[in-house]
Amino acid sequence: MNVVVIGAGAVGQLTASYLAEAAMHVTLVVRRREQANQLNVEQLTRMNVDGTTTVHQIVSTTKLAELTQQDLIIVAVKYGQLQELYDQITVLPNEVPLLFMQNGLAHYDEALRLPQQNIAFCSVSFGAQVINNTTVHHRGIGTCKIAVARGNNAVFKKLSQMENPLFPLEFVQNPEQMLFEKAVFNCMINPLTAILQVKNGELLTNKHAFILMQTIYQELTEAFVNLEYTIPFSAVTALCEKTAANTSSMLTDRILGKKSEIDTIVGPVLQKALTNGRILPTLSTLYNQMLAIEESGERY
Numbered sequence: 001m002n003v004v005v006i007g008a009g010a011v012g013q014l015t016a017s018y019l020a021e022a023a024m025h026v027t028l029v030v031r032r033r034e035q036a037n038q039l040n041v042e043q044l045t046r047m048n049v050d051g052t053t054t055v056h057q058i059v060s061t062t063k064l065a066e067l068t069q070q071d072l073i074i075v076a077v078k079y080g081q082l083q084e085l086y087d088q089i090t091v092l093p094n095e096v097p098l099l100f101m102q103n104g105l106a107h108y109d110e111a112l113r114l115p116q117q118n119i120a121f122c123s124v125s126f127g128a129q130v131i132n133n134t135t136v137h138h139r140g141i142g143t144c145k146i147a148v149a150r151g152n153n154a155v156f157k158k159l160s161q162m163e164n165p166l167f168p169l170e171f172v173q174n175p176e177q178m179l180f181e182k183a184v185f186n187c188m189i190n191p192l193t194a195i196l197q198v199k200n201g202e203l204l205t206n207k208h209a210f211i212l213m214q215t216i217y218q219e220l221t222e223a224f225v226n227l228e229y230t231i232p233f234s235a236v237t238a239l240c241e242k243t244a245a246n247t248s249s250m251l252t253d254r255i256l257g258k259k260s261e262i263d264t265i266v267g268p269v270l271q272k273a274l275t276n277g278r279i280l281p282t283l284s285t286l287y288n289q290m291l292a293i294e295e296s297g298e299r300y
Contacts, residue, residue, distance in 0.1 A: 001158055004029060004073045006064065006085065008039075010128035011101055012076035013136035014167075015144075017046040020056035022162035027067060028060045035133045036060040047137040049166065064088050069096070072155070074122075076101045079264040082110070089114055097155045099146070103186060103249070104264035105179050105272075108149075118151030121175040123182040125239070126167070127246045140243055143168050145182075147175035180272075181231060184224075186265045188216050188236050190250035191286040194260065195293070197251065201244025204237060215282045220269075223278035254293065262290045 001024045005016040008030040020026045028044070030036050039060035046054050061067070065088060073092070077085065079102050089098065097118035100111050111119060127140030144167060148156055156171075163169045172178050189200055196202075196209055203209045217236060221228045253260040266287045273280050 002071045004067060004070045006073065006075050007077035008035060009076065010130045010136055011124060013044060013130060014128040014138055015074060015076060016058055017044050017056045017136065018164060018167040019162055020058050024162065026058040028058050029064050030060055030062060033062050036062050038133045042134045045135040047135065049138050049141060069093065072097050072099060074099045074101060079104060079107055079261060080259065082107055099156065103261050104183055105268040106264040108176055108179055112149060118155050120146055120148040120156045121179060122146050123178050127243055140246055141166055143170050145170045145172050145178055147172045147178045149175045183265050183269050184220060184231055185236065185239060187269050187283055188213050189240065190248045191262065191266060191290055193248040194250035194254050195286060195289055199244065200240050200246045200248060204240050212282065219280040219282055223273035223276050223280060259294055260290060262287060
């Protein structure tokens with residue numbers, strides 16, 4: 001199976017490494033020629049959760065348009081980079097399947113406006129960190145959920161051959177609901193960790209942070225019917241425990257002085273709540289506080 005992974009961030013590198021480990025032919029599309037050259041020479045190194053290190057053979061390029069027909073294209077860039085990619089993807093053959101691996105909900109309707117016949121979305125809960133141009137650290141095991149929004153489910157089921165206990169896959173039915181539920185988890189963890197500058201586990205051990213997380217949960221359950229049944233609060237605390245040592249993606253962006261995904265994760269949830277006639281005061285405050293921090297250029 002020939003697979004293209006667009007994006008060499010933590011999600012893209014980790015996914016590419018497990019695809020290559022499953023004996024698939026992987027092409028990693030990156031933005032910089034220097035990184036492509038390094039990957040082609042040094043290959044892709046994965047630091048595993050058990051402390052071991054493995055090296056996986058891939059091909060890397062900066063030129064998506066020059067690639068020959070592929071069995072699957074996985075889009076693993078952050079939302080902000082999607083806008084410049086849509087035009088390139090539009091001119092690709094309509095039969096090429098696309099799998100989107102972004103956080104939040106903002107990309108859902110946009111991706112479905114593309115002409116490709118087979119489009120699916122992915123939600124990940126693993127922990128990963130980029131170490132350098134050719135190395136990714138797999139920091140925590142988590143499920144990779146996939147839901148097909150349009151087209152042939154069998155196309156994406158081929159990914160089952162890459163399933164690994166360290167990279168578990170789960171196919172679910174409703175892609176929009178899947179993305180929404182992931183965004184809800186992110187709303188309760190990411191902004192708090194970024195603003196308070198704490199790791200995920202400290203949301204449980206710091207009593208004031210825990211109260212804030214509970215308050216956000218209450219606001220969400222009042223805004224969205226039956227949310228307490230699909231996402232009980234115990235599932236939120238369990239995720240914090242499981243990823244206790246993780247630095248959230250939003251805190252990582254703040255540390256690095258990068259724009260976070262607050263607009264694409266929290267923004268759409270606030271808008272959906274408003275559509276339901278609900279204002280989420282605590283979450284709205286965190287949303288605007290995070291935007292203010294980014295506008296001021298403040299770093300960790």
